[in-house]
Amino acid sequence: MPDGIEIEVNGKRYPVHYPPETPLLYVLRDDLGLTGSKYGCGEGQCGSCTVLLGGQPRRSCQIAVSAAVGKPVTTIEGLEKNGQLHPVQQAFIDAGGFRCAYCTPGMIISSVGLLQANPNPSSAEIAQFLQGNICRCGTQPRILDAVHQAAKTMQERGR
């Protein structure tokens, strides 16, 4: 077991048992058992693996785990707090923003990142931001609805 790297995921510290150059996605899924972030392409083109690294949405299949040391990682598993879904998660349910839902964790995390930077985005801005997230089932219109809904909820709650 090399290196003694530790990373912080969803507020918890984990020792890493994989080599430091291993992409963060595989450490999360295979080493830590956090399978919410998905493998879709391994080349950063589909967005299924998106996590928040230091609050920024990043494709975890393209980041070495060593680059995640010392920065908080948030995965889809970390959004729910005390049994309460994050407004973006709830909005995806209410708007029906998924079919097979494989892209959904990446979409939700990306959307959380977007709304942190831009609390009231237009549809064009959402589409531009999520351009890197593929939904093969064609649920993009509902995902746009979900993000609008979440933006509204979050503004009302003053989050």
Next chain:
Amino acid sequence: MNNTLSKTNDAMSKQAKNILVEPERYEFTSGSIHHFDLARREFFKLLGAGIAVFAVVNNAHAQETAPSHGFHPQDLPSDIAAWLHIGEAGTVTAFCGKVEIGQNIRTSLAQTVADELRVPFESVRMVMGDTALTPFDAGTFGSRTTPTMTPQLRRVASAARDLLIEAAAKEWNVAPGAVKAADAKLADPASGRSLTYAALAHGKTLAQNLPAEDPVTPPSDWTIAGKPLPKVDARDFVTGRHQYTPDLHPEGMLYGKVLRPPSFGAALVVYDHSAAKSLPGAVIVRDGGFVAAAAPTEREANAALAALHVAWKEDPPKPSSREIFSYLKKNAEPKADDHHRQQKGSVDAVLAGAGHRLDATYNVAYIAHAPLEPRAAVAEWAGDKLTVWTGSQRPFGVRGELADTLRIPESNIRVIVPDTGSAYGGKHTGDAAIEAARLARAAHRPVKVVWTREEEFTWAYFRPAGVIEVKSAISLDGKLLAWDFHNYHSGSSGIETPYVVPNVRIEFHSVPLVLRSGSYRGLAATANHFARETHMDALAHSINMDPLEFRLKNLEDARLRAVLQAAAKKFGWPEAKKENRGFGIAAGNEKGSYVATCAEIALDPTSGTVRVVRLVTAFECGAIVNPDGLRNQVIGANIQGLGGALFEAIEFENGRISNPRFSKYRAPRFRDIPDIEAVLLDRKDIASAGAGETPIMAVAPAIGNAIFDATAQRLNNLPLIPNGLKRA
């Protein structure tokens, strides 16, 4: 497993194997991609050209040609507990061999059961796609679930409700007609007595032979079906809690990787594993042309493969993607019979005679399903018993493939399908399941195989490429006179014309496979609709007639007329068109449902580029079970159809795929999505048909026709504008 259930499953399985499938479902007759040598002491015997994959078609396929839309009671198990179970706590569990791949039948089937059984929707749980627990099912494809599985579950639920009513009537000593069922309770209004289903179910086994003509609730009386209920288990999906096959991780599991040949048709000629076998924890398997490794991490499995010394003799298929169309036309197999030809009147004479003539050739490229969840499987042996979890549309078919390739009885195998990250027709075969099972047997530990995206784009089967030749003649006042339509290789789905033509010849021509090909959402209907509806548009324009008017002039089918008119009305055809915009329309029908799409193109006159800005699709599939789910399906199919219409194409050369990743194979993304509206026509007087495929069929020709309208450029190939529109 219940004896009645297993006997019935065997009978249905045998019956299904004898039924013909659409010719373009090549994956059913091509055989498994792996063939393992028998252990030496076994007597080697091969049937045909290798290990057969059964052509399993849903038994209900036979009923598509039968006059009634019912089912045959003697083919279904008579033990209700195997289909539907009412628990002592009031939970209703319904068992169904269909699988959930994002089409949301887990929700619509539960609605159907809840509706008929008169219980709250939340109390119904579906157990799906488990060969040990659920009844036999040929596969979740062909838009069959709604028209076949839904009525079966309705009858089962209805019979269960009757049993409950009889039991309560007996308990209260009243006539069954006096007992009312509602909200999971039975009541005798006359006396005010009531009993919950749970209380009645306590300690009993409800069993009944299904009556042949059990009345089921008509759509006009639906209370739960017909409603736009949200997806079951939605919370699990938005929290990442749901485990797709690649997320599974049983105790002691190893990661499996398969060594892929450098090109299609390559044979392994040198194999030396001495360096690889010494790697700690690595298990190497070589079985004929199958070479694979399993190790405690994916990285180590890849390292084990890399440590093998191998060499291949390549023998790639000759044509590249540039030459495929002329190749397909040249290599059509000589006709053995008239099986795929329809003929009426005197096509050749009329084509040669008077009337306005138009001939054209349409080329359709190979495309990939590219489901976001790659093909994957987890296999675990316990002695000679095998359990495999895999994202497949055909758990029973995969069980059969496993039995054949591993040479063990089907009764030793259990295949379980977790709700899967999409398939679109691409997950019919047991490729990853076989790979994982073979490795797990050698490793004596569970093994998980997850295909990489490159493997997905290379080793899965594609929607077949095709060449379609059309010759036609019309009268100057716009009546179709002759229609001669030939499809090479792509397939025969949707090859017919719904329009009235007195002289017709329609034919499908087989061509031996070049690339591994098979089912894709809509099968060949997308290609055939593209050719037909583009050609109809060209005919209309050739006599300066409005394309909608031209179609209606030659169309008697009331349901197709209805969707055309509904789409046109919502779209604002033709009056809403502005400058530098093009309007296109297309329509079709398949599998008992009807679709029409209007497309609007915006042309940038300076650059010459075109953009799809609006789609309106009208769709009718009989009585709607879940309007919200249906709307999502129609729009989703339209968006997926954009890809095949505009820019998706598999490129290949020397037996290698040139664009096996998302950076080079363009899938529709957020900024590609136009305004899309779905107009749903609800026909409660018509039995529900499926909606998984037909909505995709009119998108490509509508867009192509709109591009012509805006630019006067007629595009006869799919994809239409992979590199943008070239100036004429």
